[in-house]
Amino acid sequence: MYLSKLFIPITKDLPTEAKIKSHQLMLRTGMIKQSSAGIYSWLPLGFKVMKKIEQIVREEQNFIGAQEMLMPTIQSSEIWKESGRYDDYGEEMLRIKDRQGREMLYGPTNEELITDIFRSSVKSYKSLPQLLYHIQWKFRDEIRPRFGVMRCKEFYMKDAYSFDLSDDEAKKSYNKMFFSYLKTFQRLGLKAIPMAADTGPIGGDLSHEFVILAETGESQIYADKNIFEIDLNNYKFNDQSLKKMRDDFSQIYAVTDDKYKEEEFNDKVKKDNQMKTKGIEVGHIFYFSDKYSKPMNCLIDDKDGKKTSVKMGSYGIGVSRLVGATIEANYNNDVMKWPKSISPFDAVIIPSISKNNKENLEKAEKIYKELQKQNIDVLLDDVDENMSNKFKKHDLIGVPYQIIIGSKSDGINLEFKELNDKSELLSLDKIKSKLKN
Ligand code: ATP
Numbered sequence: 230m231y232l233s234k235l236f237i238p239i240t241k242d243l244p245t246e247a248k249i250k251s252h253q254l255m256l257r258t259g260m261i262k263q264s265s266a267g268i269y270s271w272l273p274l275g276f277k278v279m280k281k282i283e284q285i286v287r288e289e290q291n292f293i294g295a296q297e298m299l300m301p302t303i304q305s306s307e308i309w310k311e312s313g314r315y316d317d318y319g320e321e322m323l324r325i326k327d328r329q330g331r332e333m334l335y336g337p338t339n340e341e342l343i344t345d346i347f348r349s350s351v352k353s354y355k356s357l358p359q360l361l362y363h364i365q366w367k368f369r370d371e372i373r374p375r376f377g378v379m380r381c382k383e384f385y386m387k388d389a390y391s392f393d394l395s396d397d398e399a400k401k402s403y404n405k406m407f408f409s410y411l412k413t414f415q416r417l418g419l420k421a422i423p424m425a426a427d428t429g430p431i432g433g434d435l436s437h438e439f440v441i442l443a444e445t446g447e448s449q450i451y452a453d454k455n456i457f458e459i460d461l462n463n464y465k466f467n468d469q470s471l472k473k474m475r476d477d478f479s480q481i482y483a484v485t486d487d488k489y490k491e492e493e494f495n496d497k498v499k500k501d502n503q504m505k506t507k508g509i510e511v512g513h514i515f516y517f518s519d520k521y522s523k524p525m526n527c528l529i530d531d532k533d534g535k536k537t538s539v540k541m542g543s544y545g546i547g548v549s550r551l552v553g554a555t556i557e558a559n560y561n562n563d564v565m566k567w568p569k570s571i572s573p574f575d576a577v578i579i580p581s582i583s584k585n586n587k588e589n590l591e592k593a594e595k596i597y598k599e600l601q602k603q604n605i606d607v608l609l610d611d612v613d614e615n616m617s618n619k620f621k622k623h624d625l626i627g628v629p630y631q632i633i634i635g636s637k638s639d640g641i642n643l644e645f646k647e648l649n650d651k652s653e654l655l656s657l658d659k660i661k662s663k664l665k666n
């Protein structure tokens with residue numbers, strides 16, 4: 230893509246309404262545009278990053294055997310009345326009426342809808358376990374939408390639901406999701422801590438929040454630094470090993486506000502290892518057993534032909550929030566560097582151009598074509614602007630690799646630079662193989 234052709238409305242001024250770095254940066258580089266309070270359009274650059282995150286989330290869901298489906302955004306109020314949540318959910322639920330006067334709502338989450346689908350299709354324990362997920366827009370009429378895509382009214386979420394015959398079986402599904410979440414965040418270049426959490430309006434007794442460290446986060450966290458020492462590679466994808474993984478995590482203190490007790494923290498965590506900091510919740514998983522299946526009559530025949538309520542869990546990842554959260558985690562001294570796995574481009578070519586000298590641009594175009602042939606997704610900065618402005622701009626756009634065509638590059642070697650690092654002179658072949666890895 231040529232930068233001059235890319236729809237990327239970069240603004241020089243710092244947006245005054247944006248309080249945190251990720252929000253400022255997303256507005257400045259034209260990743261998003263607010264359409265009304267807490268509701269955003271995703272412009273090409275932001276959309277590209279979000280889609281890459283979505284794909285990683287999807288791959289890690291598929292890996293554990295979860296099946297993708299798609300439920301609608303608009304739901305009927307009937308099922309919510311059955312579960313008892315229509316009144317409980319309160320003002321955060323956007324309620325709408327269709328032309329027949331039927332009460333509808335824009336789904337804030339999907340426990341009721343998936344339970345309704347499940348009860349009408351599955352009758353026997355033989356079809357269990359099941360793991361289903363979808364990636365779909367949600368609406369919650371947040372009282373104070375803020376921080377850009379971090380807390381919006383309309384946001385993009387992956388939500389998964391597990392169905393099992395017994396509590397024991399259900400915990401195996403829970404552990405699989407726990408593992409999948411940690412792998413997902415690792416691939417996004419994020420260090421997420423699973424924290425024992427309260428279950429809130431979703432209900433149930435077992436729950437973990439996945440939180441990444443960031444000063445601007447809304448969650449207060451208390452944890453033992455040793456939690457970062459647990460290595461996922463030490464566990465295999467089977468029930469026994471995943472149980473071991475969960476046990477290992479549960480040995481290490483990590484809780485959010487609502488479970489924190491000072492005395493317990495000081496008792497269990499050595500002074501040097503104590504982390505008291507802020508974090509951003511990027512995922513949340515719940516095991517709530519028959520909280521929805523019981524009132525909604527979602528019954529399964531067990532091995533003896535006896536009817537029993539199916540045991541359920543639900544598992545959410547904030548896909549759109551992750552775009553902002555990743556920026557918060559990676560922004561440093563006015564430089565933003567995307568993790569390679571989700572960068573909007575693999576590399577950017579920055580030629581030094583002037584009115585009288587088109588030679589560098591021609592050279593850049595040749596390299597551009599070469600890299601494209603190798604399936605390297607490359608941006609070419611063909612804008613006639615001085616180099617120092619260009620560098621400032623690319624510090625914000627955050628493409629991790631730069632090929633600079635200026636005084637240092639000669640006929641054979643090109644100036645190659647990783648953001649936040651020194652540049653080096655490399656042949657195009659070497660650059661290609663670097664980018665390919
Ligand atoms: P929070 O505690 O941040 O309000 P929640 O506990 O209400 O979130 P869940 O129902 O657990 O949220 O939703 C799953 C995930 O969806 C959250 O971990 C978060 O990443 C994301 N999410 C929730 N609410 C919002 C929102 N208003 N804007 C953007 N993302 C959100």
Ligand code: MG
Nearest residue numbers: 438510512513
């Ligand atoms: Mg939550």
